[in-house]
Amino acid sequence: MNQDYITADQWSIIEEGFEKERVQSSESLFSLGNGAMGQRANFEENYSGETFQGSYIAGVYYPDKTRVGWWKNGYPEYFAKVLNAPNWIGINVYVDEEALDLNTCKSVSGFRRELNMKEGWYQRSFEATLPNDVSVRVKATRFLSLDLDEIGAIRFEVTPLSGDVTIKFVPYLDSSITNEDSNWDDKFWNTTSVSSEGNQAFIEAHTMKTNFETCTFMQSDLLHNGKAVHAEPSVIQKELWVGHQYEHKTAKGETLSLQKLGGYTVSRNHKADALIAAAKEAMKNASSLGFETLMANQKKAWSAIWEMSDISIEGDVKAQQGIRFNIFHLNQTYLGRDSRLNIGPKGFTGEKYGGSTYWDTEAYCIPFYMATKDHSVARNLLTYRYNHLEKAIENGEKLGFTDGAALYPMVTMNGEECHNEWEITFEEIHRNGAIAFAIYNYYRYTGDYSYIPEMGLEVLIGISRFWGQRATFSTHKDKYVILGVTGPNEYENNVNNNWYTNYIAKWCLQYTLEQLNKVKEGYPEDYDRIIGHTGLKEFETEEWETIAGQLYFPYSEEHNVFLQQDGFLDKELVTVADLDKSQRPINQKWSWDRILRSPYIKQADVLQGFYLFEDHFSLEELERHFDFYEPFTVHESSLSPCVHSIQAAKLDRMDQAYTFYLRTSRLDLDDYNKEVHEGLHITSMAGTWMSIVEGFGGLRIVEDKLSFTPRIPKEWEAYSFKINFRNRILKVRISHEDVSLELEGKEEMSLRVHGKRVVLAPGKPVSV
Amino acid sequence: MNQDYITADQWSIIEEGFEKERVQSSESLFSLGNGAMGQRANFEENYSGETFQGSYIAGVYYPDKTRVGWWKNGYPEYFAKVLNAPNWIGINVYVDEEALDLNTCKSVSGFRRELNMKEGWYQRSFEATLPNDVSVRVKATRFLSLDLDEIGAIRFEVTPLSGDVTIKFVPYLDSSITNEDSNWDDKFWNTTSVSSEGNQAFIEAHTMKTNFETCTFMQSDLLHNGKAVHAEPSVIQKELWVGHQYEHKTAKGETLSLQKLGGYTVSRNHKADALIAAAKEAMKNASSLGFETLMANQKKAWSAIWEMSDISIEGDVKAQQGIRFNIFHLNQTYLGRDSRLNIGPKGFTGEKYGGSTYWDTEAYCIPFYMATKDHSVARNLLTYRYNHLEKAIENGEKLGFTDGAALYPMVTMNGEECHNEWEITFEEIHRNGAIAFAIYNYYRYTGDYSYIPEMGLEVLIGISRFWGQRATFSTHKDKYVILGVTGPNEYENNVNNNWYTNYIAKWCLQYTLEQLNKVKEGYPEDYDRIIGHTGLKEFETEEWETIAGQLYFPYSEEHNVFLQQDGFLDKELVTVADLDKSQRPINQKWSWDRILRSPYIKQADVLQGFYLFEDHFSLEELERHFDFYEPFTVHESSLSPCVHSIQAAKLDRMDQAYTFYLRTSRLDLDDYNKEVHEGLHITSMAGTWMSIVEGFGGLRIVEDKLSFTPRIPKEWEAYSFKINFRNRILKVRISHEDVSLELEGKEEMSLRVHGKRVVLAPGKPVSV
Known part of the structure; x- marks a missing residue:
């Protein structure tokens, strides 16, 4: 445990007291999202201290150059960067012309953040004395609507405590944003229009290369002691920025509030030339409900989610x-x-x-979504992979596989591989197995077999073709072997016969053969269509059977366990308990070669196989393997x-x-x-x-x-x-x-x- | 063989006929160098066709960012880029105001290049009809002086063939150059002054970051039918460019020549503020001799080299x-x-x-220099590594080695590692062995033992300390093993017990122990100094002896050969002869994972050991290993x-x-x-x-x-x-x-x- 400042609470994440060193941690912890967009818990008002600004739009990414010193054939053209999107939450605040900035305030007291998970909102409140000795109380409430998922709402309240003041709010939009992890000083966004109409404003910008068109929008209203103030704002407009300025005298103890609606409309969901119109429509729907009703609906929507998924x-x-x-x-x-x-x-x-998609989805996330949502949600996740089958086959071709062999990408946004470490991209091929397993798991759990004849069997055929070509025959061992892989434990690269990979490969082949028979018998029309479409030949399935029957699994007689890979026992088998704590985490302390030749395991590898295929092994076998491998496991993967x-x-x-x-x-x-x-x-x-x-x-x-x-x-x-x-x-x-x-x-x-x-x-x- | 256009000749490289597709190949083949500088055989006059411009100054480099997608601890901070230096060879030529450009000429005939290796000069001649229908004969002769190694000389002769014309020569200097392999659009050179004095001109520029100060200089003289024309040039000066313009009427059949001296003075050899003065001094020395004498001296110098090194x-x-x-x-x-x-x-x-230095120097180049030069040359190459010992120890520390263990860099300019593929930088550790072997080889060949007590033993101790720490004990094998390495065959990465690496490691340990004894007995003062300086402890040498005695060497009983690495026999052992030719070269056709799991060998690996340690093995053993490994070798390394x-x-x-x-x-x-x-x-x-x-x-x-x-x-x-x-x-x-x-x-x-x-x-x- 490296921090302990979050107040324990049943339903909320609470931080009390303002400490600058915690700002970036809290920006992560108090993040908001609604499936369509989200942002870190950045302050609305300007903050000159250390901060990590981040707003994100689902499915909008940038294909960053994946240049590496020494290019290897088959490397993907790009790395799909999750892009920091234009900022719509900003509200600059001035009290008697002094900017409110928690980094420069003379004092801050009663600082409190709450992420109310039950109701789906985030609130921050504090009292601060500004450099001009004026004191104010601030309360900022924010949520991203689940119902209207293009809309977020903010209520920013300021109450003068030390005397009558003039408060100026400048809600704004800003597209001059960059990524923290921007390597090559590339420009990611191209802003094409900045405009303002009444109390609304719009910035149209598209991502470079991918050309996702977006409109970032806002609408603001001023309230004095809770009552609307009908004030036409003055407009400040720059090349990549537009703000509205509201100024109002506010007496001590009274409260001036700015209510801001904002968000994004995106060409993924609208016509590119109708984004402003769609934004206006979204704001009209939201403002016709009003902040209070939006908030009430938000609570209802979260209540429905919790009703099903709470523990x-x-x-x-x-x-x-x-x-x-x-x-x-x-x-x-x-x-x-x-x-x-x-x-x-x-x-x-x-x-x-x-990227957005890793094998995490199939291996870790699908069970949660199957059990806590309508089964269509998990089916959507499986359909996602079916829709990417062609790209997975193309990806296989880039690596020299043929005849419809599919290698799903390690990391993807749109089905294309977008990660470029050879030991991961080319070698961490067990991901293919997790995708097949998810098909099995989906049917096992939901009882909905329809996915298999409709889509899943084609995925399984592509995957089995890959394994069929990837396994090679070792005359020396008189067995099929799978050479040069990286298992789930990424602290080993380019190993031979990773037990987990071999095991799931064998299982994939057998499962595909079973499903072929089942579909042939139960869904003959689908079967014919699939055979026609994939051109599956009998010699292929015969080969799969042979390989599955003769695949090699490294095993130690001495320890009576399956070996993580060939040669595992040649390592210096010092357990984590005997490793000096100063060396941890090894991924921050050791060079890569040292990690590789150590016995340390980043995350379950053999045990991942025992997890997925628990019913294939006895409790005693599990215990033996757990006792052998867990002591070498550093758990440096989440x-x-x-x-x-x-x-x-x-x-x-x-x-x-x-x-x-x-x-x-x-x-x-x-x-x-x-x-x-x-x-x-x-x-x-x-x-x-x-x-x-x-x-x-x-x-x-x-x-x-x-x-x-x-x-x-x-x-x-x-x-x-x-x-x-x-x-x-x-x-x-x-x-x-x-x-x-x-x-x-x-x-x-x-x-x-x-x-x-x-x-x-x-x-x-x-x-x- | 992929090209066959060079005329066979005992002493010269000759190209006849102008073909645009061959320009870049010939630019490489006809390159000139004199140990201190060099350049590709780019045309002096402007060429608008495809060309790869390159001028280089020995020891001048740029530390390019080695950013990679996923940083691994221990990666070097930079990649030492060999920099394209300012161009001093350029001479723009105009005939009746029409630019001479071989890419746009109406016709080119009699085009001939000759690199006269015996005498050390390069000449190009041709007849061309320009777009304005004027025909000229051109002969351009160039050499880089071996005697005055800051000086190059060019004689550029133009003879009108079709009538009287006005010829304009514009010799120039140009620092607006970039690298072909420039990845990140970085600027490498910062030009600080551009100046002209009479028939001389200077550009001062320094490399970014490394701050190598350079002066690129030139001096030009005009000759008409071989006689000096005393003409003050007009000067054209730009931000990164300076040219002198000479214009002269020349009758049909007469020859107008421009003689140009040029080159670099560098802060590696002069005070940074005296580079122009040094350039003037160099030009004074050269022009006092004159082109003909410089050329005569060049022939003499090359004659002396050939006298000793010709085959x-x-x-x-x-x-x-x-x-x-x-x-x-x-x-x-x-x-x-x-x-x-x-x-x-x-x-x-x-x-x-x-970078400038690879293990190539020790493993391949030292024998040539020992046999064809004074032994001081090879000693200089060994001294280079001694001078870098401290940096090699630092490099070891970056990878977690301690107590003076030295890992020499895979690629370096100044002793620092500057290559960042983990499988090479961190794992291709056999390079350490080649450096030790070169010490042994130098003494074996020259009989000069003095290098060992003076410098070599400290290098050997650093290297043996590395091996002592890098080898680990395998309880399972009851032997020491060396895990996670890349051998000379870079088509295998992260393998265990590469036989060559293990063999040279063992040899290093034993050779160091021998030399310790020898120096102790024969050079007790040196010995005490070295022990004092390195702090070598008895337990270290005892450990080296133990490891050398118990190191593991993979061996196949079946084939009666040492195995390149653990698990080599698990591969599909299809020989190169049985590999479809369309798949070659595999490094251009196959993805990296496929190369890695194939049996194909880039360059001698086990056989490299048999080469270095030939006397350790019988002829039959050599034959057996040659017959086993050569058939899998694709020779894709030079x-x-x-x-x-x-x-x-x-x-x-x-x-x-x-x-x-x-x-x-x-x-x-x-x-x-x-x-x-x-x-x-x-x-x-x-x-x-x-x-x-x-x-x-x-x-x-x-x-x-x-x-x-x-x-x-x-x-x-x-x-x-x-x-x-x-x-x-x-x-x-x-x-x-x-x-x-x-x-x-x-x-x-x-x-x-x-x-x-x-x-x-x-x-x-x-x-x-």
Whole structure:
């Protein structure tokens, strides 16, 4: 844990007291998003201290040059940079002509931020004495509407405390923004128009190269003691900036407020030449409701989300706050409404990593969205990959694969690979397996087989063709081998026979063969269409069968475990416990060669296989592998603790499971990895959800039915969650005494608790 | 072979006929250099066609940003870019106001280039009809003085053929130059003054960041039919450019010539504020001699070089031309006069690769310089590394090594690492071994032990400390292992137990231990100084002994060969002969992952060990390893064919040896690797020399004496070379009939030919 300033609270993230060093961390933690846009918790008023300005629009990116010193064939042309978008939240504030700037105020007291997760708003309040000795109270409330997802709303209130003053508000739009991670001083945005009409203003700008057209807009209204002041603003207009100036005398104790609506209309959703019109329409809809109604609707919308996705924990406020923080940000990032979008690893909270889609989506996020949303949301995520199949085949071709072999990109925005480390882009091929697994997992969980004949089988064929070509035969071993890969543990590169990769490759081949048979029998028309479209030949499927049957898996007789890769045992096997703490995190302390030749594991690798294919192995096997690998694991990926928490729970090591749980759920709140200022770790937040539902709750699908093996950390009194299983809603509460289950809807449901069959009737809670 | 337009000639490189597509290739092939500066064979007059402009100053570089997408700890701060320097050769030519430009002439005939290697000059002549229908004959002669190495000279002659005309010459200097490989649009040069005095002009400019101050200068004289025309030029001056304009009426058949002296004075050799004065002094010295005397001196200087370093081949003009081309360019690149310089991989012929020093110097170039120059030249090259020892230790520290462990950089200008691919920078650590081997080789060849107590032992200690820390103990193998390396074959990255690396590491440790004992006994004062300075502890040397004794070497019982690395046999072992030709060169056709998992070898790897340590292995072992590895070798490094040629000769496979010889000696002339336009492969040219002297000639040092096992390709009648062995000059001529040996100097020399002892008396040739 590297920070501890967030006040523990059931439903809110709260910071009290103004400390400049915490500004960037809080800008991440208090970020807002509504699936379509979002921004860091930057101050509305000017702040001259250290800050990381960031506003983001979903699906809008820039193809940054991926120039590297020594180009390798097959490198992608660009790196998809998550772009800092024009700023619409800005409101410069002057009190008696003195600029309000928390960095220069003589004193700041009562500073408080609250991110109210239950209701979906963010508020900041403080009292400050400006350099001109005038004191004011400020309260700024902001939210991004879930209902009208092009609209955000701000109410900025100033109350003079030391005497009568003149307050000047200058709400503005600004497109002179850059990225923090801008490497080559490139210009990302081209501003084409800056205009103002009455109390509205607009900046039209498009991204360079990708040509996403956007209109950033605002509308402002002035209120004095809550009553509208009908004041025509004066306009200040610059090349990349437009502001409205409102000035009003305000007596001591009275409150002057600026209400600002703002946001983006984007050519992804509107005609490029109608963006201003669309902006006007959006503002008309919003202002016809008014701030209060918008806020009331916001609370309702979040209430509906929580109704389905909340996990409540009794008796442990920090654990409670952690899980809600995770669920809140997942919902801020992706709501499943737009199948062109995906779950960016930093959501709307930062720029790092680039691209929107990693294997995180399939391996970590889909279970959360399946269980807490309508199944169409998960199906949209699968459809996203189906829509990218052709690009995945092109990507395979760039690397020399042929005949429809698909290699899905490691990082993508639109289906094209946009990451350029050879050891990742070319070698971290297990991502293909996660995509196939998600298809299996989706059907296993939702029971909706239709995706497979409609789309999934083609994806599976492309993926299996890749594995079929990527595996090679070793005469020496008399087995098929997969050489030169990077496994989930990215602290090993270019290894041979990574067990996880080989295992999931074999599984993909077998699963594809099974689905081919199933579709052939059950959906002959689809089958014919697919065979026609893919041109699948019999020799291919025969080859897949051969490879699956003869794939090599490194194994140590001595330790009785599968080996992470060939040669793993040649390392100096010093456990993390015996590693000097000053050397941690090794990814900040060690050069790459040293990391590579060490035994240290960034995140679950062999154990990732045991997680996905848990039912293929006995509890004893899991225990042996957990005991062998976890001691070498440094958990320097945000995706690591959750898997280990789930497995520790399964092994009934509840203390360890709880420690891992805290680490995953409060990773950002407590800044375990010393990087929260760069943004939040969104995708691993779904892993936190899993660590409760699958880990402590022990949720599994066994023979098409739900099964629970509930456990509870001793620190908790009880916890409860809801899941949508095959369109039936089940509420589960687990305490030290019992497990209570309650089913919504009309049909009864049969399930298992601790292996025992329970039949639930709707509306009749059962306690086990 | 990808081109075949160079006329075969014993002593010259000749191109006949003007073809625009060949311009860039010829610009490389006809490059000039004098160890201190050089330039590609760009035309003096303006050329609007495709050209690659390049002028270079030894030791002047730019630290380019080495930004990569994902920074890894330990990456160097910069990449040392070989900088295109201001141009001093330019002479714009106008005939009746029409610009002479070979790209726009109505016709060009009799175009001929000659690089006269024997005498060290370059000449270009042609007849051309300009767009205004005026015809002229042009002859341009250029050389870079070996005696006055800041001076180059040009005589540019124009003879009107179609009538009386007015000829205008505009000799100029130009600092508005950029690099072809300029990635980030950086500005490399900052021009601080542009000036003109009489018939002289100066541009002062310094490199950004590195602040090398330079003065580029020129002086011009006009001659009419060989007689000086005393004409004050008019001056044209721009921000980064200065030209002198000479205009003269010239009758049909008469010749107007412009003689231009030019070059650079640099703050590496002069005070920064005295560069113009130094330039004036250089021009005064040169012009007091005059063009003819300068040229005569040039011929003498080259004659002296050839006297010692020539290899003559009788009966095979192409082979003859090839070896002389190689020897010529080696001497143009590095003359051993300045121990701050080294042998850049592209010399003064291009920008690619960057940096000046690779392991090429120690592994390939030192034998050539030892045998064809005074031994001080090779000693200078060793001293260069001694001077960089501290930086090598710092480099080791950046990667986590401690206590004086030295890792020499893979690429450097000033001792700092300046290359940033992790698999090379961090892992291609065998370079350390080549540096130690060069120390051994220098003593073996020259008999000069003094370098070791004076400097070499400290280098050896630093290197052995590195190996001592880099090797780790594998409990599993019960041996020391070296994990995560890249061997000489860069088509494998991050492999374990690369046999070559392990072998040279073991040898380094043992050789260092031996030298420690030897210096302790023979040079006790040096020993005490060194122990004091390095703080070497007994436990360190004990550890080195342990590691050397227990290092692991991968071996295949089945094939009875050492394995290139762990797991090599898991590959699909399809030989190059069975690889579709359309797939070659694989480094242009395949993605990196495919190259890595293939068995294909870029350049000698295991065989590099057999080359360096030939005497450790039997002929049968060499044969077995050659037969195992050569069939997988694609020779896509310029350093590959020479080693294989030497080994094929040793195995008495003369046809194969000859094929490899042609490939190494005419690599650039015939453009085997499809990249001659980028510049020449300088360092591998020393390998060509080795392939004759060590390969065909069979030169070895056996028990402190020369030994020859001469062979001769059937295509040749005879060949002869000279070597300086321990300050005695031996001339060797090998024909199909006999070997004749002739010794210069005063002492007699005992040596072996085909294993038989021969005693040579000075001046008395012996035929064997």
